[in-house]
Amino acid sequence: MSKSFSLESIVRPNILSLTPYRCARDDYGSGILLDANENSFGSILQEDESLLVKDLHRYPDPNQVLIKERLVSFRGLQSIDYLFLGVGSDEIIDLVIRIFCVPGKDKILITPPTYGMYSVCANINDVQVIKVNLDVDDGKFQLKPDKISEALSENPSPKIVFLCSPGNPTSTCLSHNTIKAVLDDPNLKGVVVIDEAYIDFTEETEGASVAKWVEKYPNLIVMQTLSKSFGLAGIRLGICIADPKIIRLMNNTKAPYNINSLTSHTALNALSLQNITKMRETVRQIRAEREKLISSITSITGIGKLLGANNANFILVQILDEACEKPSNERAHWIYKELAENQGIVVRFRGKEFGCEGCLRITVGTPQENEILLEKLKHLLGGTTVKST
Ligand SMILES: Cc1ncc(COP(=O)(O)O)c(C=O)c1O
Missing domain, CATH: 3.90.1150.10 (Aspartate Aminotransferase, domain 1)
Incomplete structure (x- = not known):
């Protein structure tokens, strides 16, 4: 040496x-x-549904169209152009930071207490992390839009705001009004990521997903995952929903075949109508x-x-x-x-x-x-x- x-x-x-x-x-x-x-109740799939994958000598579909088509009807989206799939939501967090933040220069905003990977990925990418704590009085764990607005008014303004709803570790949905306040904030120059990893566990009325808001907000990115409600943490499939222009950037940045054939086969089964009923x-x-x-x-x-x-x-x-x-x-x-x-x-x-x-x-x-x-x-x-x- x-x-x-x-x-x-x-x-x-x-x-x-x-x-x-x-x-x-x-x-x-x-x-x-x-x-x-x-x-804890396990995967929603029968054991034999996760096996028998054909054509493993071929690379997987780089665009994973079949899974996206099922997601479009499951989540009531307009088209597959609003969807990107990642190796878990964790890959999506990293990609979003790499796409928007210049290392050593840009910053993201997080709202503690929150999921740890936003900061870890920012640190890996040499991106600064600004913290605006949630209102934690009486364990209410809600956003403080005024404080967020103040932080967004800094120059340079944070490029990404990471919000988690329902939150980890708070187990609490953020009020839609406060999410809207952040999205409509005149000081916001960047994108807002809403991490909905646990969205299927919320009652319909209190915690409905904001995924369809991407049709109205070109600066909104919603993340979901098959790791939680579908019981498929082992396959690593994360879902990103956003304006097609953002989705194109994500496709341009990802590794060519990021979703492997075993994952893709299992995810496709999981998203059949029968298995979605089972998930519910x-x-x-x-x-x-x-x-x-x-x-x-x-x-x-x-x-x-x-x-x-x-x-x-x-x-x-x-x-x-x-x-x-x-x-x-x-x-x-x-x-x-x-x-x-x-x-x-x-x-x-x-x-x-x-x-x-x-x-x-x-x-x-x-x-x-x-x-x-x-x-x-x-x-x-x-x-x-x-x-x-
Ligand atoms: C809020 C939140 N987002 C994302 C993830 C990671 O999800 P995935 O398994 O899709 O990478 C977790 C995992 O615990 C989480 O709690």
């Missing part, structure tokens, strides 16, 4: 200093997994389980408030200090570690997020999983020793 080679000296400085995305799964990969907001039925069951979990968990001594509006397949719950007086990060983190290391249940500690003091984020599990969780929480918070699993 050449003596003059030094890895550190050739890596981009922002990559060298990067704090990568970390999930609970980096530390704990087995047990009852209630940490990543997957669909699973969502109904998860919602019913969510309500049961909420009523049981809040009756446990040591559990504080449930924050947010419970519009997704997870809840955000406060753990109180031993005197049961105020939320405690110390105790919440202890519960998180104890559950993962000795009780076989992985949840997510979110106490460091803005407005989430003492909080654990817990994915709604199956009835059996929720029962085990409740039992262990009761014992841990009651100070009784719990038998390890």
Whole structure:
């Protein structure tokens, strides 16, 4: 090896200093997994529907027209020209930042507490992150359009505003009026991304998708995914809905065959009318389980408030200090570690997020999983020793 080679000296400085995305799964990969907001009821597909893919010696369709056609009728869109598919929503987040933001110069705006990948992707791309916190009073987790407007009036103005509805970790839909206020803000020079990863879990009336607004707003990008309601996190299929001009830029920027044939075959099956009905039925069951979990968990001594509006397949719950007086990060983190290391249940500690003091984020599990969780929480918070699993 050449003596003059030094890895550190050739890596981009922002990559060298990067704090990568970390999930609970980096530390704990087995047990009852209630940490990543997957669909605990499993994939909506029968096992044999995900197999038997033909023509694997050929490259996949670069445009994935068949999947897009099904999405057009599922989401009531005008045409496939409004759709782009990515390797999960995570690829779409990265692409949007690469398309609009010049490294070392431009910035994005996020509204904490929010999904961590917006900042991670911005950091990877050497793009600055401006934060305008949500209104977190009483766990309402709503936008502050006036504060956002102020931040947008800076020169240069942030190029992308990332909003998440229902939010992660807030489980709360943003009010349509405030989303409109941001989109109509005269200070807005860039695009608004609404991340609707959990949209299918919301009740029709309170959390309807804004996907069709793309027909009116050429600066709106809506992201959805098959990872959550369809139970297909493993296939990595993210959906981007936007004005055809933006979609063209995304197609120009993506890798030629980003959606592989196994994913595409599985996604096409998932989007059949029969399987969409199945997805809706699973969502109904998860919602019913969510309500049961909420009523049981809040009756446990040591559990504080449930924050947010419970519009997704997870809840955000406060753990109180031993005197049961105020939320405690110390105790919440202890519960998180104890559950993962000795009780076989992985949840997510979110106490460091803005407005989430003492909080654990817990994915709604199956009835059996929720029962085990409740039992262990009761014992841990009651100070009784719990038998390890
Ligand atoms: C708000 C939000 N957006 C996007 C994602 C990532 O979705 P995908 O699996 O489609 O990459 C997640 C995953 O947890 C999420 O919570």
